[in-house]
Amino acid sequence: MKNVHYPKVAPFGYYVYVFVIDGVPRYIGKGKRDRYCEHVRVVRRGTGKSMWYTFLRKSLSEGREIVVKILADGLTSEQAKNVEIDLIAQHGRRAIGGGTLMNISAGGDGIDSEVAKEIHSRPGMKEKIGRAISAAAARPEVKQLRIRSLKQAYANPEVIRRVSDAVRNALQNPEVKERHSTGVHNSWAKPGEREKRIEAILQANQNPEVRARHVAANRKTHADPTVQAKRAAVFADPLFRERHAAATKSAMASPEIKEKVAAGLLKAWSHPELRKKAKDSASVRFSVQAERDRVATKTKLAAASRKAYCAEKGITNPGKGYCHIDREDFKRWLVGKKK
Known part of the structure; x- marks a missing residue:
């Protein structure tokens, strides 16, 4: 970026650096190699959510003059920590009501948890952070990055297993289960959210590979005796049956849905394997006198x-x-x- 000026000579060993924006020191950090370049890279990726990254993102978009200076280099890790702490203390932090620096921590290793707690406890701060995260997540490049990362992670069967186990274990807690259920319900109740999600599902199912995986997962789930027992227990509730029937009737009142269902059934029953399965299933069922x-x-x-x-x-x-x-x-x- 043209408005960012890095040091002409690369620092040696551990060093302490400062971001000076429009002539005012705004962030002091320590690092090694090209650590000072990482801040702008984070902003480009759209992953930085802290007060500092928000300020840096705004400064970059507004074309402010940003100069990165090396304050000290050739240090050991411990020396760099001490210098960073001293310099941050000298300039002061905005997070605690004094100074110009956007640093959250007081320097050194770790985060100043008391400051973080104080910031998050401010009225409206959680909502503000939530809105900022939502706004960042809505950006196309962030979405693409997230999708790419998830695909890469979920390509590993071990990751899938660990995530599934973690979710299953978490949902054993009635309180977590209730919160999850409420969250899902509220999410689907938002205007336009249901249509948007259904559209996304339909679009995803256009991919034969996704559709095949979805069908395989459904078959595996419905073949599980535990799932079958739970389903039977749910449908044993007259209130649920009534709601289910009403929802089905409401959906089938739409000519478009009725046409799609009819087309789907015709397509399914045209498959010899499915007809054979249905016939075999009926034969087994009718072999019982009751x-x-x-x-x-x-x-x-x-x-x-x-x-x-x-x-x-x-x-x-x-x-x-x-x-x-x-x-x-x-x-x-x-x-x-x-x-």
Whole structure:
């Protein structure tokens, strides 16, 4: 960057440096090799979130004159620490209400935790930091960097296993589970968030590799007896069944969704392997006498209900399979009878 002036001669050994912006010392640090260059690189990557990096980012964008000076070099690590601490103390830190430096710590190794706590306890500071992080994360280059890093990390099966174990263990805590559930619910409740996420999922599923992984993961999950038992327990709740039915009905009221579902079913059933699996599954199910009796009873009850409906409504020609009757009206009639 044109407005950043680095030392013409590289420092030797450990050294202490200062960032002077528009003639005012703003940051003092210590390091080795090209440590003083790292600050601008961090800003370019969009990963710096501290008060100093926010100030540096703003200064760079506004074209302020930035000069990096080496205050002392040829030092040992311990000497560099001591010099850094002394110089920071001389110039003072804005974080504690005095001086010009943007340093959070008092220098040396580690972070001055008391100062960090004091800053975070200020009214509105957490929200301000949250907004800054959100703004940075929304930048395309930061998104790309994050995606690239995640892909690289998750390419390692060991990382996936460790993350999964950590999440699973964390969710064993009822308080954590409740907070997680509330957070997810609130996130999806934001205006436009649901549509945005669904769009992202649909877009991701356009990739055959992603789709294949998604299908494989679903199959593995649903084949787990523990998951099956949990699912059965959830669906045993009448309130959940009612909500689920209402949500399904609401979704299927959309002609577009109905068309997509129909197209998906036709495509699925055109697959010989799927048809064979369904047939085998039905054969296994109907090999049990109790299941055959249940289906037969259900069929008889359905036929009797349709017959009673036609008699009450005066329908003399319901058609083969009662195809001429108004299904929605029949459902309402059936619900009324059950009540």
